[in-house]
Amino acid sequence: MASDLTLTTNSPTRQHFWFREPSISSLSAILSAGDAKMAKQARRAIDREGLGMLKNRDYGPVTATFFEPPVSALDMAVTLDPSKLLHVTHSACGLTIAVVSIYRLREFDSDDLAVITGRNLSITEAAHMATVWPSRRRLEWLAGRLAAKSAVRAFLRMRIGVIREPTEIAVHVVGDGLCAGKPYVEVGGGVGISHSDDFAIAACTSGPVGIDLERNRRLAPSLEEAMGVATTLGMQTMPVALRWACTEAVLKHFGFGLRVDPREVSLTSWRSDGRFRWRPGPQLRHAIAAMPLPARAWAGEIAGYSLALVW
Incomplete structure (x- = not known):
């Protein structure tokens, strides 16, 4: 919060x-x-x-x-510009958001990438990156880590007054269980990571955060079916890609990802300022019974992408 x-x-x-x-x-x-x-x-x-x-x-x-400050300007605070390698912003509602251009990373040769890796990743992280395959996935992994480290580092400096080098900020993931794969850091607050096509994006705030970025395109029929049909009047105007981003952001807030049926997230309203509401299904309600509930949820379209945040 x-x-x-x-x-x-x-x-x-x-x-x-x-x-x-x-x-x-x-x-x-x-x-x-x-x-x-x-x-x-x-x-x-x-x-x-x-x-x-x-x-x-x-x-x-x-x-x-x-x-609570308004969140209506959140879409204007986030910049998705493929020509900018890194863009960091501090929103008025407590989020620090970092965007890394995968498009720019693709333009770098192996020597340039080695410099970036050396400046930002620990020895353990660099060794793990070498095992990620194929090369496209490796670049996405690197972009996600760069975004997460940048968001956490900026959050610590801006909100708390602590300065850390990127190599000092290790981004871990939960190893097993229902929350397997959920990113976390040992310093700062909660962190969330997402990537789609030309961008990786990460958010850091004082508590848990879920973030999802989706390129605006027609979803696979299986994904549309997994979301179910928008039944409330307010949700029928929300684009399908944005509905999917909202669903994933909710599940990622708790660390579940798609290990929980997306139909357990029922989106109930979407306001003109981007705020949306959701309701858990019975299985999800049981799974999150002992967890803190998020205070806010926001979704919007930015430069051909759908972005959703839950924190």
Whole structure:
């Protein structure tokens, strides 16, 4: 969860503390204001339920109120330009998004790619990349890692004030279970990765994030069938490729991917500012019962691609 936060002490003095896109670590600034009891209560609440669960609730001496910035400009913040090798943006709603042009990477020779690899990948990551086959898939893997490292690095620098080199940020994946393949990092926040045709894109924020990018084209009949029919009036206007991106972004938020039937994600509305709502089916509801639910979901078309984010 990322939005403006006001913490108010429930005391005669009614002290107010304001935070721009807060993280758990940023709340330590309360201590410098001399209200250690307030900080302790806030931290306990956050550790127990997460930032998103604090919305407009009282916890002992603390009242927390979130003011959520609009997400309507998110499509304008993301740039899909094949001529730009890397583009990083910080959105007003707490997301740091990095786009890497696979189109540009294809133009580099082996020496250029070796320089990029040496500057950005650890020895372990470089060794793994050499095992990825075919070469097209290897380039997509590299672009995804570059995007993820760039997003996490920019998030750490902008939101927390921590500077890390790309080789210090290792992008891991869950090894097994229902969440096998879900990317994660040991520093920063949650990270999500997607790629389609000429681009790889990654998002980083303070909690879990699901992201999916799809080139606008007719989907295979099997994928359209897997999504089911759009039954609500608002969803019937959403392009099919964007509906698929929304479905994948929801499942990737929880780390499931297509190991869960896409028909378990029922898209119920899509607003003019890009925000969409969804409802889990019975199997998905059971699978996510112990997981924090996302606070936001956004989808839009950008430069011939469909992009969806859930965080």
